[in-house]
Amino acid sequence: MHISLHGREFRVEDKASVQAVFDELSTQDIDFQISDSFRKVLSEAEVNVYTDQVFETKEGLNKSEMVLSLGGDGTFLETVAKVGSTEKPILGVNFGRLGFLTSIQPSDIKPSVQKILNHQYKLDERTMVSAESETELFESGTNFALNEIAISKTDTSSMIIIHAYINGEFLNSYWADGLMVATATGSTGYSLSCGGPLVMPHSDNFIITPICPHNLFVRPMIVSNNSEISLKVESRSNNYLVSMDSRAKVIGDVDSEITIKKESFKARLVTLDGMDFLDTLREKLGWGKDVRNRLSQAEKGESS
Secondary structure, eight states: OEEEEEEOOOOGGGHHHHHHHHHHHHHTTOEEEEEHHHHHHHHHTTOOOOOOOEEOSGGGGTTOSEEEEEESHHHHHHHHHHHGGGOOOEEEEEOSSSOSSOOBOGGGHHHHHHHHHTTOEEEEEEEEEEEEESSOOSSTTOOEESSEEEEEOSSSSOOEEEEEEETTEEEEEEEEEEEEEEESGGGGTHHHHTTOOOOOTTOSEEEEEEEEESSTTOOOEEEETTOOEEEEEEOTTSOEEEEETTEEEEEOOTTOEEEEEEEEEEEEEEEETTOOHHHHHHHHHTTTOSHHHHHHHHHHHHHO
């Protein structure tokens, strides 16, 4: 089996756990390679990685059966960008904080590696969103996102105006700090913090969520992910910011139109036995921790 690994800078206190990942891969005699940027981070942290194999582009992933992302959700999204259209399965090991996408804890690395070797996992395919424009957004082949594509203002002064169309039909002109189109997977991310709804990850929907709208009655809207969403921007500064998950770029061409639609390929998330979205949702959002739930459970115990 061949595995690729990607990560970013990590906390000093996580060094032992990161080292444990490489120790376990070596112990199990698994062939693996490391992204060039992560290799530099590991070298500076003096982590023994047991390999000289390095990859830089998605073409370097061809021989890998799986990609491990070591970090938080931001690192996972960066890994998705590196994997791209190769659709290599990705498993996230959580060295971050919240971790909706990275549900494996460092302390569980040994049993997790064993499950991988025993093929005790499933592939969870997630729809992604893509963007097209006459002006250059990001490098060709990377204009996609797993969580969301967002348009926002570039400074702290005036808002921007975003004219939105669905399948060519006018929807609304958003006077706001920005607007995003989130996937069902992204409903637990930036969209949620801007007041968007939670959506089950396999729902065939996109969420159009305004960012700090200057109108009390403008609210997030759920549309089919087969929709084609067109955005035209007005900005006093003659520029705006486009972000796709963990990547961002200032666009200076306000006359261009951005078309957002479902990406032709998907992200394939590795889910080990015992992993469940609703369990993750309750844990990460603290559902069930209301004192009334504990009292109710105690009452049930007394009555039995």
